[in-house]
Amino acid sequence: MNRPEPHEIGVGLLAALAFAGIACLPLFDDGYYLSLGVNIVMYAALCTAWTLFSGPTHYISLATAAFFGIGTYTVGIGIDTLPFWLLVAIAAVLSGFVAALVGLATLRLSGVYFVIFTLGLAELIRQIVTWVQTNFTTGIGLYVFTDFTETHIFWMLLALTAAIFLTGWAINRSRLGFAMRIIGNDETVAAHVGIDTARAKVLLFVVSGAFIGVVGAILAPRFAYIEPPSAFNPMISFQVVIMALLGGTRRLWGPLVGVIPFTIVFDAVSAQFPNHTSILMGLAFLAVVYLIPNGITGWIETAYARLRGGAAQPAGKTRWIA
């Protein structure tokens, strides 16, 4: 791994300042805006973790709800007996482990097979959890009563988001990141130059899954009451994909550009038109896919390239630089 370049140190310092600034939010408002902040940071963490894997590989993973639910359940089951931090660590290991299993089983598949498999995964795990609870325990709802406030959850999520960015940056500079870029551009070429494509993909999927599991674990105290349908809610998977694609997955920070406006606008829309949210969101999704297929960052890059008179980057060929 190379040493960081000077401009990277500058970006890093700026990012650190930005994070410090955002971390002050709870000092100004501990009501609605903090709640909105928690939702934004939660999706920022989820989408960035998702992009770690899906950005360079172009594999659309719908397994987010599965990893998220594993994290939530780990805390739900263990909160009365084990310390919270240990549970967060266990959540990371468990979701990483499941990601490894799934990766080994499916990452040789491509495209649509992978999408369908990951979609089914969340449902499968939900049914297993339900079955276990039905047959071996007395109740199904788990109560998570802790002393954590929204402020704590906000800070934990923010720290996690920073960790995901750092990890993404480190991976990007490593051999693994280089391999992933080649795989993303052309998997056949990657295989021919001697890259173990399956191993690289599984590794990245594990990292991504573990982070998503931790997000679920951190949010468990906020739910207070955990049931399989809420922990393994497929809407989480879909929203993560939509927000990440809206922002663009070519850059590690791309999803952020999608998450922030999406969460705020979605919130405003559902507040103003509570009876028509679904229709408006459906239209918005269509608009995103048709009008800005490469996301906002992709759109900006294309516009910038055109402005300089150069040719626009062809779609599909991705440079993924943090």
Next chain:
Amino acid sequence: MKRRDILKIGAAALVAGSLTAGTAAAQDTIKIGASAPKTGPLAGGAAVTHWPALQLWVHNVNEKGGIKVGDKQMKVELIEYDDRTSGEEAVKNIQRLATVDKADFIVAPYGTGLNLATAPLFAKYGYPQIAVTAVSDKVDESAARWPNSFWTLGTSTAFAESVADVLTTLKDAGAIGNKVAVVNVADAFGIELANAGKPALEKAGFEIVYDSSYPLGTQDLAPVISEAKNADPDAFIAFSYPPDTFGLTDQAKIAGLDVGAFYVGVATAFPAYVGKFGASAEGVLGAGGVNPDTEAMQAWYKQHQEVTGVGADYWASPVMYSSLQVLEQAIERAGTLDKAKVIEQLTNGSFDTIMGGMTFDGNVNRTFWTVGQWKDGQFHGVASTGLDGAVAPVAKTGW
């Protein structure tokens, strides 16, 4: 549409939001906030039980000139949000109602999970939380944890044990034998009911000849019914959710499962149930119940249909409406919008509702309907924990 335009619309929506919030600040109305599912898995139930009852109450309060607060008549203004059946949304909506809209009172959300997820916030901002659609055995624990919370609909154990009582009544009358088939949906309420119901049945001397659970969202319920039928039971009990309540009844009808007692769970009390099964619904037992024979209730059901355009259910709808009447009376008695004073009234008072009197003992309503039965197009309560007006259960005679 250009991206700029999309942003403009988004910005306009934000501005519009802050404007409407601003103009309503002049205090001659009481702002009532409400956050419940309009989309997501629980939207169907909320559309029957939660929203219409709330709409009717707002209509009635404003029709009569408002709520009397001290020497002022204050009309009610409703602020609605959709929580999309999601915990994060519900939490955020309550925060928004409390801190941005500055609602005077907030109606408790729909569903056990969402009521528990938002309870810490109701407590933080000091709002009374009169939960209706939250049935759980943890109500006492919750009431102790959040003294501003009130629980009206009962416990799962009471619901399940009442089923055993009703079957015992039928057995003692010679209407059914002692063989029972029990199935349940493998989800929260279904499991809690089954765990409490099966021991109660055995204790009452019933023999469970078939016992099985099926996953939430099962589409094909034919195997469940045919296996139950093979066990040749005298009574069939399903601790089910709305879609399977309909599915199981459908299959039982097709397979001709001829039992003297047929019990299905949530949604048996919905008007859609009798709407779908018509005369076949006659004699079906289910969770919930009301006493539809009082004048007050008859008038209320009629008005519900007229004002909201939909029929009310025979279980939680009137409780939902009653909980709002309780809030209304607590505000009037307190003579102020001060939330702490209203909570004080709720803790100690006794209230007149369309269903009769309601009081809270340790913040929990101890008298509620548990089992009902369809008779002549109405769902009559046949068992309760101490309410008047129960009718005797009768055996079901064919489909």
